[in-house]
Amino acid sequence: MNKIVDLRSDTITHPTPGMRAAMMQAPLGDDVFGDDPSVNLLQEKIADLLGFEAALFMPTGTQSNLCGILAHCQRGDEYIVGHNAHTYLWEAGGAAVLGSVQPQPIQHQPDGTLALTDIEAAIKIDDPHFARSRLLALENTLGGRRMPMNFLEQATQLARSRGLATHLDGARLFNAAVAQAEAQRTDPRQEARLIAQHFDSVSVCFSKGLGAPVGSALCGSKDLIYRARRLRKMAGGGMRQAGVLASAAAYALDHHIDRLADDHALMRELYAQLKDIPGLGIEAPQTNILFIDLQESVRERAQALVDHLKARGVLVIGLYRLRLVTHLDVDADGIRRAVAAIREFFDA
Ligand SMILES: *Cc1c(COP(=O)(O)O)cnc(C)c1O
Numbered sequence: 001m002n003k004i005v006d007l008r009s010d011t012i013t014h015p016t017p018g019m020r021a022a023m024m025q026a027p028l029g030d031d032v033f034g035d036d037p038s039v040n041l042l043q044e045k046i047a048d049l050l051g052f053e054a055a056l057f058m059p060t061g062t063q064s065n066l067c068g069i070l071a072h073c074q075r076g077d078e079y080i081v082g083h084n085a086h087t088y089l090w091e092a093g094g095a096a097v098l099g100s101v102q103p104q105p106i107q108h109q110p111d112g113t114l115a116l117t118d119i120e121a122a123i124k125i126d127d128p129h130f131a132r133s134r135l136l137a138l139e140n141t142l143g144g145r146r147m148p149m150n151f152l153e154q155a156t157q158l159a160r161s162r163g164l165a166t167h168l169d170g171a172r173l174f175n176a177a178v179a180q181a182e183a184q185r186t187d188p189r190q191e192a193r194l195i196a197q198h199f200d201s202v203s204v205c206f207s208k209g210l211g212a213p214v215g216s217a218l219c220g221s222k223d224l225i226y227r228a229r230r231l232r233k234m235a236g237g238g239m240r241q242a243g244v245l246a247s248a249a250a251y252a253l254d255h256h257i258d259r260l261a262d263d264h265a266l267m268r269e270l271y272a273q274l275k276d277i278p279g280l281g282i283e284a285p286q287t288n289i290l291f292i293d294l295q296e297s298v299r300e301r302a303q304a305l306v307d308h309l310k311a312r313g314v315l316v317i318g319l320y321r322l323r324l325v326t327h328l329d330v331d332a333d334g335i336r337r338a339v340a341a342i343r344e345f346f347d348a
Contacts, residue, residue, distance in 0.1 A: 003313070003334070004313045004314075004315060005315065005330060005335075005337050005338050006315045006329065007315060007316050007324040007325055007326070007338060008315050008316060008323070008325065009208075009317065009323075009325050009327075010172075010208045010209045010325050010326070010327035010328075011207055011208055012327070012329065013211045013327050013328040013329045014213070014329065015211070015212070015213050016211065016328070018251065018255065019212070019248050019251045019252065019255075022247045022248065022250070022251040023244050023245075023247050023248050025247070026038040026243045026244055026246070026247030028241040028243040028244065029241070029243065030240050031057070031238070031239055031240060031241070031242045031243070031246075032238040032240060036240075036241060036242055036243040036246070037243065038242075038243025038244075038246045038247045038250070039243050039246040041246070042055075042057055042246040042247070042249050042250045042253075043055040043056060043217065043246075045250055045253055046204065046217045046219060046249075046253065047219050049189060049192065049193070049253065050192060050193055050196040050204075050219050051193045051196055051197055052202070052219040052221070053221050053222045053225070054219070054220065054221065054222045054224075054225035055217045055220075055225065056217060056218045056229060056232060057215060057216075057239075057242060057245075057249070058203075058215065058216045058217060058218055058232060058237055059214060059215065059216075059237050059239060060207075060214075060215075060216055060237075061169070061171045061203060061207075061208075061216040062090075062091045062092075062094065063216070063232065063235055063237045064203040064205075064216040064217065065086070065087045065094075065137075065167075065169050066091065066094045066095060066098065066099070066231075066235060067228040067231040067232050067235060067237075068201045068203055068220070068228065069087065069095045069099065069101055069135065069137065069167060070095065070098070070099040070228075070231045071201070071218075071220070071224050071227040071231060072134060072135045072165045072167060072200070072224075073095070073099065073101040073134045073135055074101075074132075074134075075099065075100035075101070076100060076131055076132060077102075077131060077132045077133075077134035077135070078101065078102040078103065078104045078124075078131040078132065078133055078134060078135075079095065079101060079102075079103055079104065079134060079135035079136070079137050079167075080104045080106065080119060080122045080123065080133065080135070080137070080159075080164070081103050081104070081105055081106070081136075081137045081138075082105065082107075082108045082112075082114055082138070082139065083105040083106065083107055083108065084108055084112075084142065084143065085105075085137065085138075085139045085142070085169065086139060086169055086171065087103075087137055098235070101134075102131045104122050104131075104133070106122050108142075111145065111148075112142045112143065112145045112147065113147060113148065113151045113155075114138070114151075116154055116155060116158055119136065119155060119158055120158060120162075123159075123162050133162070133164060134164060134165065135159075135166070135167055136155065136156065136158075136159035136164050136165075136166050136167070137166075137169060138152065138155060138156075138167075138168055138169070138199075139168070139169040139170075139171075140152065140168060140169075140170055140172075140176045141172045141176045141179075141287050141289075143289060143291070144172075144175075144285060144286060144287045144289025144291075144325075145286050145287075146175075146180060146287060149180075149194070149195070152195060152198050153198055156198040157198075165200045165201075166199045166200050167200065167201045167202070167203070168195070168196065168198075168199040168201070168202045168203070169203055170195070170196070170202045171204065171205040171216070172205070172208055172287065172288075173192055173195060173196070173202065174188065174192060174204070174209065174210060174257050174260055175208075175209055175260055175263075175264070175287040175288055176191075176192075176195060176287065177189070177192035177195060177257075178191075178257065178260040178261050178264065178287075179264060179286055179287050182261060188257050188258060188260075189257065196219070200220060200221070201218060201219060201220035201224055202218075202219045202220070203216055203217070203218050203219075204217055204219070206252050206253075208327075209256075209260050209263060209288060209327055209328070210252035211252050211256050211327070212245070212249045212251075212252045213245065213248055214245045214248070215245050215246065215248070215249045217249070256328065259328070260287075260288070263287075263288040263326040263327055263328070264285075264287055264288055264326075266330065266331075266332065266335050267285045267287070267288050267289070267290060267326045268285065269332070269335055270285075270290060270324065270326070270335050270338065270339060271285050271290060273339040273343070274292070274339065274342060274343075276348075277342070277343065278297070278346070278348075279294065279297045279298035279346065280292050280294065280295065280346075281294075281295050288325055288326045289324070289325050290323070290324045290325075291318075291322070291324075292321070292322040292323075292324065293320070293321050294319075294320050294321070298346075299320055301345075302319045302320050303319065304345075305322075305342075305345055306319060306322075308344075308345045309338075309342065309345070312341040312344075313337070314337060314341045314342075324338070
């Protein structure tokens with residue numbers, strides 16, 4: 001039996017032998033006391049890399065975003081956010097439930113950005129009727145799309161000029177940075193820093209394309225991270241000998257950033273092989289995520305397609321809108337098998 005080609009998400013990767021060795025060797029302490037050397041090292045590493053004063057290791061990206069938003073906002077404040085953003089749609093309403101922070105969603109433009117005029121219109125004046133507009137939260141990549149630098153620059157500048165703080169959900173920041181570096185022939189770390197510099201806080205996931213088993217980090221000023229540390233405790237995220245996990249994340253920063261380009265190349269190959277199949281609506285991928293929209297003519301066969309792929313060891317997410325993601329644990333052979341299975345179904 002061939003290995004499963006799991007294209008559901010870049011979260012499904014297992015630690016590599018090198019990463020496991022780093023985890024085994026990590027010096028440990030109690031991070032709630034602040035004395036896990038491996039956690040402290042990771043926090044310094046990611047803060048330095050992205051150009052912030054401080055960082056805080058978090059169990060998940062959801063908790064990292066939550067603590068980020070709550071570190072900026074008080075009860076009765078609101079944050080402005082795209083209606084498809086992870087913090088708004090996919091985090092169980094945490095900021096509202098746990099922080100009494102109201103989200104103010106706005107519609108995305110077709111390219112995933114937010115119109116500056118919409119952001120402007122969403123910022124409320126100081127009036128007792130209104131929640132206090134306090135924060136603009138953006139996401140990059142958003143559904144695998146890289147947000148243009150001029151958008152990030154202009155949107156955050158607008159927010160700042162109106163007294164709002166800015167947060168980036170950069171769960172896949174390094175995918176954006178690697179794609180940008182490829183286009184500009186620069187270094188991904190430099191691009192990540194250029195993106196991050198527009199924000200007061202940035203959350204990054206180590207457990208997505210970077211291939212660590214667990215963990216995210218929130219980056220910001222010393223003050224912000226000081227507040228976030230209390231919030232993390234409140235949210236139940238104070239971990240003890242967390243260096244076992246932090247060392248995997250540090251290893252990922254050292255060894256797995258540049259290789260994201262391989263995931264992007266495999267994704268381009270997948271797209272090239274599928275884009276002409278009739279009945280499939282596919283937008284050219286910018287990073288490691290592909291959405292396939294089943295058009296009217298093939299919609300009734302959606303479940304049959306998913307079952308057909310599963311029977312051939314190819315796993316995807318969705319039904320009428322399929323999501324395929326490349327990552328550390330899928331190779332060129334896996335992509336060939338996925339392509340063959342899909343083309344076989346459509347007899348293409
Ligand atoms: C995965 C993800 C998160 C955080 O997810 P966790 O599963 O909580 O680590 C946040 N934002 C985006 C855009 C994501 O893709």
